[in-house]
Amino acid sequence: MHLLDNESVAAGTRSAALAQASSVPGIPVAQPPSMDHLDELEAQSIYILREAFARLKKLALLWSLGKDSNVMIWLARKAFFGRVPFPALHVDTGKKFPEMYAFRDRFGKEWDLDLRVEPCPPIDAVDPTLPPAARSAARKTEGLKWALNKYGFDGLIAGIRRDEEATRAKERVFSPRGLEGEWDVRDQPPEFWDHFNASPPQGAHLRIHPILHWTEADIWAYTKREGIPIIPLYLAKDGKRYRSLGDQDITNPVASTASNIDEILAELDATKIPERAGRALDHETEDAFERLRVAGYL
Amino acid sequence: MNMILPTASISATPNGTTRPQVRIVIVGHVDHGKSTLVGRLLHETGSLPDGKLEMLKAVSARRGMPFEWSFLLDALQTERDQGITIDTTQIRFRTRSRDVVLIDAPGHAEFLRNMITGASQADGAVLIIDALEGVRSQTRRHGYLLHLLGVKQVAVVVNKMDRVDFSAARFNEISEEISAHLIGLGVTPTAVVPISARDGDGVAEHTPRIEWYKGPTVVEALDALEPAKPLAELPLRLPVQAIYKFDDRRIVAGRVESGSLKAGDEIVIMPTGKIAKIKTVESWPVTPVGGPQGAGRSVGITLDRELFLERGDIIGHSGQSPRDTRRIRARIFWLHDKPLTKGEQILIRLGTKESRATVVAIEKAIDPGALSNEENSAIARNHVGEIDISLAQPVATDPYTDNPRTGRLVIEVNGRIAGGGLVLSVDAGRPAVPIDIVPVESALRPDERSARYHHNGAVIWLTGLPGSGKSTLARALERRLFSNGGSPILLDGDTFRAGLNSDLGFSPQDRTENIRRLAEVATHLARNGHIAIVAAVSPSAADRAAARRIADSAFREIYVATPAEVCETRDPKGHYAKARAGALQGFTGIGNDYQPPAGNELTIDTSNRSVSDATDEIERMLATTGILFDELTDLAANI
Numbered sequence: 001m002h003l004l005d006n007e008s009v010a011a012g013t014r015s016a017a018l019a020q021a022s023s024v025p026g027i028p029v030a031q032p033p034s035m036d037h038l039d040e041l042e043a044q045s046i047y048i049l050r051e052a053f054a055r056l057k058k059l060a061l062l063w064s065l066g067k068d069s070n071v072m073i074w075l076a077r078k079a080f081f082g083r084v085p086f087p088a089l090h091v092d093t094g095k096k097f098p099e100m101y102a103f104r105d106r107f108g109k110e111w112d113l114d115l116r117v118e119p120c121p122p123i124d125a126v127d128p129t130l131p132p133a134a135r136s137a138a139r140k141t142e143g144l145k146w147a148l149n150k151y152g153f154d155g156l157i158a159g160i161r162r163d164e165e166a167t168r169a170k171e172r173v174f175s176p177r178g179l180e181g182e183w184d185v186r187d188q189p190p191e192f193w194d195h196f197n198a199s200p201p202q203g204a205h206l207r208i209h210p211i212l213h214w215t216e217a218d219i220w221a222y223t224k225r226e227g228i229p230i231i232p233l234y235l236a237k238d239g240k241r242y243r244s245l246g247d248q249d250i251t252n253p254v255a256s257t258a259s260n261i262d263e264i265l266a267e268l269d270a271t272k273i274p275e276r277a278g279r280a281l282d283h284e285t286e287d288a289f290e291r292l293r294v295a296g297y298l
Numbered sequence: 299m300n301m302i303l304p305t306a307s308i309s310a311t312p313n314g315t316t317r318p319q320v321r322i323v324i325v326g327h328v329d330h331g332k333s334t335l336v337g338r339l340l341h342e343t344g345s346l347p348d349g350k351l352e353m354l355k356a357v358s359a360r361r362g363m364p365f366e367w368s369f370l371l372d373a374l375q376t377e378r379d380q381g382i383t384i385d386t387t388q389i390r391f392r393t394r395s396r397d398v399v400l401i402d403a404p405g406h407a408e409f410l411r412n413m414i415t416g417a418s419q420a421d422g423a424v425l426i427i428d429a430l431e432g433v434r435s436q437t438r439r440h441g442y443l444l445h446l447l448g449v450k451q452v453a454v455v456v457n458k459m460d461r462v463d464f465s466a467a468r469f470n471e472i473s474e475e476i477s478a479h480l481i482g483l484g485v486t487p488t489a490v491v492p493i494s495a496r497d498g499d500g501v502a503e504h505t506p507r508i509e510w511y512k513g514p515t516v517v518e519a520l521d522a523l524e525p526a527k528p529l530a531e532l533p534l535r536l537p538v539q540a541i542y543k544f545d546d547r548r549i550v551a552g553r554v555e556s557g558s559l560k561a562g563d564e565i566v567i568m569p570t571g572k573i574a575k576i577k578t579v580e581s582w583p584v585t586p587v588g589g590p591q592g593a594g595r596s597v598g599i600t601l602d603r604e605l606f607l608e609r610g611d612i613i614g615h616s617g618q619s620p621r622d623t624r625r626i627r628a629r630i631f632w633l634h635d636k637p638l639t640k641g642e643q644i645l646i647r648l649g650t651k652e653s654r655a656t657v658v659a660i661e662k663a664i665d666p667g668a669l670s671n672e673e674n675s676a677i678a679r680n681h682v683g684e685i686d687i688s689l690a691q692p693v694a695t696d697p698y699t700d701n702p703r704t705g706r707l708v709i710e711v712n713g714r715i716a717g718g719g720l721v722l723s724v725d726a727g728r729p730a731v732p733i734d735i736v737p738v739e740s741a742l743r744p745d746e747r748s749a750r751y752h753h754n755g756a757v758i759w760l761t762g763l764p765g766s767g768k769s770t771l772a773r774a775l776e777r778r779l780f781s782n783g784g785s786p787i788l789l790d791g792d793t794f795r796a797g798l799n800s801d802l803g804f805s806p807q808d809r810t811e812n813i814r815r816l817a818e819v820a821t822h823l824a825r826n827g828h829i830a831i832v833a834a835v836s837p838s839a840a841d842r843a844a845a846r847r848i849a850d851s852a853f854r855e856i857y858v859a860t861p862a863e864v865c866e867t868r869d870p871k872g873h874y875a876k877a878r879a880g881a882l883q884g885f886t887g888i889g890n891d892y893q894p895p896a897g898n899e900l901t902i903d904t905s906n907r908s909v910s911d912a913t914d915e916i917e918r919m920l921a922t923t924g925i926l927f928d929e930l931t932d933l934a935a936n937i
Contacts, residue, residue: 031558032558032591032593035592035595039595043596050551053540054650080542081580082583085544188412190412190414190718192415192715195708197713197714199714
């Protein structure tokens with residue numbers, strides 16, 4: 001998925017000749033501004049979003065209201081010149097923080113999103129063999145399945161990142177799901193050179209991951225650069241802040257004094273604690289998270 | 299409730315984003331120690347999360363097995379059980395001057411597709427070899443694939459030196475063998491490093507046990523690999539991803555793969571060769587933007603004139619445009635279970651272009667893991683080869699030596715990527731007989747036609763059981779569109795079977811070909827501004843999906859979902875009666891499964907509504923999906 005290529009060395013001789021033939025000697029040619037790391041990430045994500053829009057028929061973007069999916073909406077607005085041309089789907093467990101609902105209600109309007117809020121089934125409807133937090137999170141998987149059936153989406157854009165969690169590191173950018181939404185990690189199709197497998201079998205769907213290659217620090221640096229609004233729970237209050245936002249009952253704040261994005265970035269630079277440390281479901285058993293993901297969790 | 303709205307400001311990028319980032323893939327034969335090296339590197343560079351090492355050591359102890367460095371990577375339960383790395387995992391750490399993203403790729407031949415997925419993202423590679431086992435098949439295969447994937451910076455590490463008593467002679471032997479192999483592929487190793495990943499020798503420091511070695515350690519070798527550079531020096535290549543008409547702007551969107559562009563540039567659109575000027579470079583939230591946009595940027599441009607262009611076209615500067623061709627020679631790797639053979643129908647993706655194609659010749663077929671080359675008529679799974687491809691439509695491309703970004707392709711089989719490779723040359727292996735296909739373009743532009751007809755071209759595909767009312771609806775729609783000044787043309791499946799398709803029967807293959815021809819003819823009409831109305835049972839979902847691919851964005855599928863029992867009562871052609879009497883084999887509706895559509899634009903049940911009511915609904919669908927329009931501003935919209 002890299003933007004650039006090593007072949008330039010091999011191709012150099014020929015291309016230099018071409019470039020020279022085209023420029024008039026003595027007249028300086030304006031050079032395009034060089035791209036920094038965030039520019040490269042942004043360009044790549046926009047490319048992925050546009051590919052998804054071109055190749056799938058019925059897309060939705062999963063808006064969890066967190067920092068990652070807010071960046072994703074911002075990138076979609078860049079990709080499509082100010083509008084998000086597909087619904088923003090919030091699969092609502094009903095247990096989010098009040099600040100998150102307020103954020104959704106305000107920016108759903110301000111960003112002119114086609115917002116669809118879909119509920120999750122009650123906890124009793126979920127696999128009772130899962131440990132408590134994973135079981136609670138699995139409601140979201142069920143809610144997602146309901147929404148998929150209701151609307152018939154063939155592509156779901158999700159804001160997961162490789163650096164978040166080991167099983168997510170194994171994801172493809174276009175990731176096929178089975179008829180029940182399940183993920184077959186052992187039989188993922190090859191994906192290279194920004195060519196994506198975009199033909200889900202009838203009745204199945206694809207997950208599209210436009211920010212898979214971003215890191216937590218990238219998200220914050222970009223949020224700051226672009227002036228993307230955030231939920232204040234991410235900033236420290238009384239010595240604690242949330243690094244990752246989920247359901248109220250299974251998300252815990254981490255110790256922090258970071259009261260603005262620069263301080264968050266400085267903190268991330270120093271820390272060795274993983275981002276999802278505050279997510280209870282990641283720590284219940286060795287394989288709880290993987291079991292969730294195989295079943296269709298994000 | 300207060301929201302935080304940070305003001306956008308340009309400040310120094312934070313730590314971690316200013317240092318050069320380099321992506322490195324670790325490849326090599328299974329069990330030669332890739333994951334162990336990665337685990338050791340993480341430890342040596344102080345990159346492990348607090349407690350991770352202790353946690354894994356505890357898990358190992360609990361399971362009664364000795365701790366291995368590779369456990370750090372094998373995060374998935376299933377993997378630990380099998381003891382091999384299944385998929386590509388990405389790990390980040392820092393060296394003195396670089397941020398390194400390490401891509402661990404599986405060595406097992408079964409998972410070559412994952413190795414390719416990982417390696418294709420890399421700026422450089424580390425090829426690991428077991429000192430005891432030496433160069434093995436997968437070592438050679440990975441070396442070959444690095445070359446095909448365009449990864450030119452390769453550092454070799456000879457691992458498990460502890461197993462050969464740190465013998466300099468053994469090291470030199472392996473070093474010479476692998477260097478010769480790689481140089482033969484046009485890849486010169488940047489370093490060959492003797493190490494013991496398990497004990498740490500040669501990874502981050504020189505130890506007395508390898509005192510005879512004076513070259514760089516692994517960390518130093520990684521530090522020397524360069525991030526890839528954008529292809530700024532090459533001529534402009536902007537493959538078109540889409541044309542957006544969200545408002546009164548008609549924006550051509552894509553990513554600059556090489557060169558740069560700016561407003562005012564004179565451009566040529568390939569493969570059609572049409573000329574235009576860039577009017578503006580569009581952006582968001584600020585638009586338009588001035589100044590040049592360089593390689594790697596995702597951009598949107600508007601043109602100074604309204605002309606037809608589509609996804610898959612490539613925009614270049616006049617005088618430096620890519621080639622247009624229907625014939626390509628490519629060097630490819632093949633990942634599909636079924637070998638690639640001469641005559642095979644495949645789907646080619648070149649940038650954003652998609653084209654059906656035929657393999658007209660297989661020039662070479664090689665197992666890159668074996669020492670000797672085999673000559674074969676087919677390219678087996680995990681093998682490589684050179685093939686000539688004939689494309690169903692002209693495409694724009696470059697030989698990869700001219701432009702590595704636009705000079706590569708992937709091959710799709712049944713909607714799944716099955717291989718990929720480099721464009722060696724265009725127009726290769728053209729038959730000596732001087733018959734060639736030279737498509738003659740229409741003298742009229744699409745916008746001239748749509749100005750007259752008040753609609754864009756379209757393929758309206760009516761599918762449903764025999765007797766469901768397709769032909770009746772098609773005829774009503776034809777009359778309606780014509781009355782409104784449009785140019786509808788009815789393509790009836792049975793009529794075609796009497797003529798153009800009279801050589802076809804009702805086997806699945808013949809049905810597929812029947813649909814393909816209908817779709818090709820209909821698409822040709824649509825491209826020339828007409829509305830082709832196809833009425834065909836078309837029972838196979840796969841065939842209809844193929845028709846949609848041919849007609850692309852012009853395709854509108856209508857499922858005429860009249861219940862089967864109603865269809866049988868109607869039986870306008872007497873087919874049901876015959877089939878019931880056993881005189882008609884393979885008749886869809888009774889003996890043959892009809893697969894109802896899923897992603898169709900419209901569903902109509904004619905058992906409970908009038909023809910004119912149904913026609914109204916089709917018209918509304920055509921209006922809301924951009925086929926019918928009243929306003930002049932829409933004239934230039936693409937089909």
